[in-house]
Amino acid sequence: MKDTDRIEKLLEDAPSPRIADGPHRVALKRQLVARLKESRRAARLPRWLMPAAAAACVAVAAVMLVVNGTTSVYAQAVEALRRAKTVHARAFRIVDGKEKLGAEIWYDAKLGVRERTIARDGSVPGEMLDNGEFRWTYRSAKKTVIKDASRDPVGHIAEILQFDKKLAKWSFKRTPAADMTIDGVSCLAYESKAEKQNVAQRVWIDPQNRVRRWEEVWWKDGKEVVDERCKIAYDQPLPKGRFDPTFGVGVKVVDLTKATPMALEKSLIRKEVLGQVLTVHKVLRLDNGSLMLVWSHRPTKETLRRYGLSHVSVRGNILGDAHVGTGWKRLEDGTERSIQPINIAYWQGDGRTTTWTILIPWGNWPSPMKTVELQFRVYARGTLQEELKKQGKPWHNTRFDLGRLDLPDQSVTMEATCREVYQHAAWVHSRFGSKSIRLTGVNRSLTEQEKQEEMRRYGTPRERLDRMSRTPFHEVSRITPEQFVENVQANYEKLR
Incomplete structure (x- = not known):
């Protein structure tokens, strides 16, 4: 047993x-995770980042499946991330045909990772910053930042992109009619449609087999409706100071490292x-x-x-x-x-x-x-x-x-x-x-x-x-x- x-x-x-x-x-x-001296602790994705996580998870998993048919998505996603100098992912809700930013992730191989969630009213209820030495978790409702030991920036991003086993049962097909140019790069389109649920997942892949865009599409009254969208850019300059541990005036720091x-x-x-x-x-x-x-x-x-x-x-x-x-x-x-x-x-x-x-x-x-x-x-x-x-x-x-x-x-x-x-x-x-x-x-x-x-x-x-x-x-x-x-x-x- x-x-x-x-x-x-x-x-x-x-x-x-x-x-x-x-x-x-x-x-x-x-169960207790391994001691820090023996093993890096496993990172857990904050609930407030689930929209971005779901988008990225589907996107990366779809890429690996359609390109080489493998199910070892996690290891390959980690390797791709370690090769990337920067990653910038944005997750959008689609409201009345317009994009509404819901979450944003910045990753720099040298500086770490920063994640931000955006509420429907445009406010920022939470952020997470990990620079490889410390992790800061910000909650705007309490005007508080909790400082903790780092949990491995690359590992955290990799967990966000971790493969969902359910995707292995999905059948992705090329849809040439949906091919598009993203940031000056020609990308191939693939689609997996669940007829019973009346929903489809679409991904666009660049020549380096990297996801550039992901969408979830529904059909309502016979019309196609895009519900969520995720855009991912690689090796692009990120805003200066993005990885500085600053969260606004009057924010209190709770230091768990002491x-x-x-x-x-x-x-x-x-x-x-x-x-x-x-x-x-x-x-x-x-x-x-x-x-x-x-x-x-x-x-x-x-x-x-x-x-x-x-x-x-x-x-x-x-x-x-x-x-x-x-x-x-x-x-x-x-x-x-x-x-x-x-x-x-x-x-x-x-x-x-x-x-x-x-x-x-x-x-x-x-x-x-x-x-x-x-x-x-x-x-x-x-x-x-x-x-x-x-x-x-x-x-x-x-x-x-x-x-x-x-x-x-x-x-x-x-x-x-x-x-x-x-x-x-x-x-x-x-x-x-x-x-x-x-x-x-x-x-x-x-x-x-x-x-x-x-x-x-x-x-x-x-x-x-x-x-x-x-x-x-x-x-x-x-x-x-x-x-x-x-x-x-x-x-x-x-x-x-």
Whole structure:
């Protein structure tokens, strides 16, 4: 069984819909990219550049298919780019027969790559610049630029041009009637038409087998309508200063390259359960009466020896799952108390999952709290779960008492704590890659579509779904420290 299939299977075995379809489902499938010293990190295309990416992907793939019939598009596209001195690509929306610029990409073999997206109103919501040493990601809505380590300019452009396997099934034919001269160069036209979808892809290729133009064409009421267009120029002079890291007046720079290193050697409490090790590394008292916990769970050495998957060191704990429990208790005087946990960040790597959790005390707790009793929900996953089931042993413990933890006397602000978490996350991001760590977004209610899907898949009652919510998690490079503080505060206020 493949690793991905095994992960899917263990997720389907989750004991409750919330766990099976919650953020941990996505987290369990994530892998850390190789360390920067060992390998360049894989670049991910920003969503706001998808129009340009789609155009370029279709164009390059079409060229390779019609010229030599090969499917090794990616390698050849990379080689072509490395030979080019400059590339300038522009993606247009066609509105009422007129071109409206939607995205633009500049590439210089010596200076790097710059990508810009243009909204329908002409504004620029985002840019990315990579000069081979650093990468800057700009978001105009927040007037913020996030500075990060370079992810290889050529590699990033190459990913944009990466071959879509679906194109291998398309049949491109020469259309001599559509041949045209582009920038003084005679180009041959090719077309692939999908009759059922009433759409066609057209590309124009120069004598060096390079795409100069790409169009997507639809037929509406028997009339041909060009929907999107991409124009690509090679080895032309680019505007001076295009690769300078400037983004306008008043733009704040968040430098992820100067993040605070993080270590998890310290252990306040440590216990083994269900073949896993639960460890609390740090606890803080916050000035709003809540607590902040840094904790992790990983398989024991014996568990890894007997049930571990290959390359487990580059994943989180795929053999187990754990969550801070509420620790609900009814006291002798009839009052109740519990803990409401809020996960604000998590890190998957080295076979371990590390989580930052805010604990909100509810009910009758002494003031000030001197200690806290920690309770967890723990689950075995994958081959470990399968083996425990075969042996007739329990594979989950929903009320595992980790122990009593002494609290520090001094308190810190939630804002200062969140900023420290952000710094640690930035360090993880810069060293291990963007996929290894996530920061919380704002908790939201389920959409109607999500509720319908939950009822269809799990039969969850509608009343319960109306009370359920989900929390998105973001890459560090896509959220500022201020946004992170605001998100945590918003989630805290909802549950306080």
